[in-house]
Amino acid sequence: MTTLTVRTERQSQLVDITRLVRDAVAGASGSAVLVYVPHTTAGVTINEHADPMVARDFEMALERIVPEDWRWQHVEEGEENAPTHVRAALMGPSVVVPLRDDGSLALGTWQGIFFCEFDGPRERSVHVSVLA
Numbered sequence: 001m002t003t004l005t006v007r008t009e010r011q012s013q014l015v016d017i018t019r020l021v022r023d024a025v026a027g028a029s030g031s032a033v034l035v036y037v038p039h040t041t042a043g044v045t046i047n048e049h050a051d052p053m054v055a056r057d058f059e060m061a062l063e064r065i066v067p068e069d070w071r072w073q074h075v076e077e078g079e080e081n082a083p084t085h086v087r088a089a090l091m092g093p094s095v096v097v098p099l100r101d102d103g104s105l106a107l108g109t110w111q112g113i114f115f116c117e118f119d120g121p122r123e124r125s126v127h128v129s130v131l132a
Contacts, residue, residue, distance in 0.1 A: 008120035014055035041119035043091030049112025
């Protein structure tokens with residue numbers, strides 16, 4: 001397993017980590033790679049990475065779908081992050097990407113892997129494991 005470090009700059013931010021994952025599995029042999037985020041207020045997804053505005057659209061859409069001003073039951077003084085848990089759950093904690101015979105990621109032409117921050121800015125971990 002390789003652990004990547006991702007630093008975020010905003011409360012909600014999708015960060016393209018495709019290159020980091022690609023570098024982490026370079027030369028590996030296996031059938032797929034698991035990308036896993038061990039945080040309850042962050043996630044990971046695969047989507048278009050050719051246009052950076054797609055990531056910004058995701059950030060805005062998730063803030064609209066799960067707004068801050070609901071009557072949240074999970075409220076910790078100084079840690080008012082209940083909506084961030086829901087946003088992270090919607091994105092999910094992991095993705096699996098098949099590996100080609102040459103060890104490269106079998107992503108589509110426009111696809112990229114995004115770390116999804118919902119309680120930043122922070123320094124986060126992303127675990128990358130090659131599966132047999």
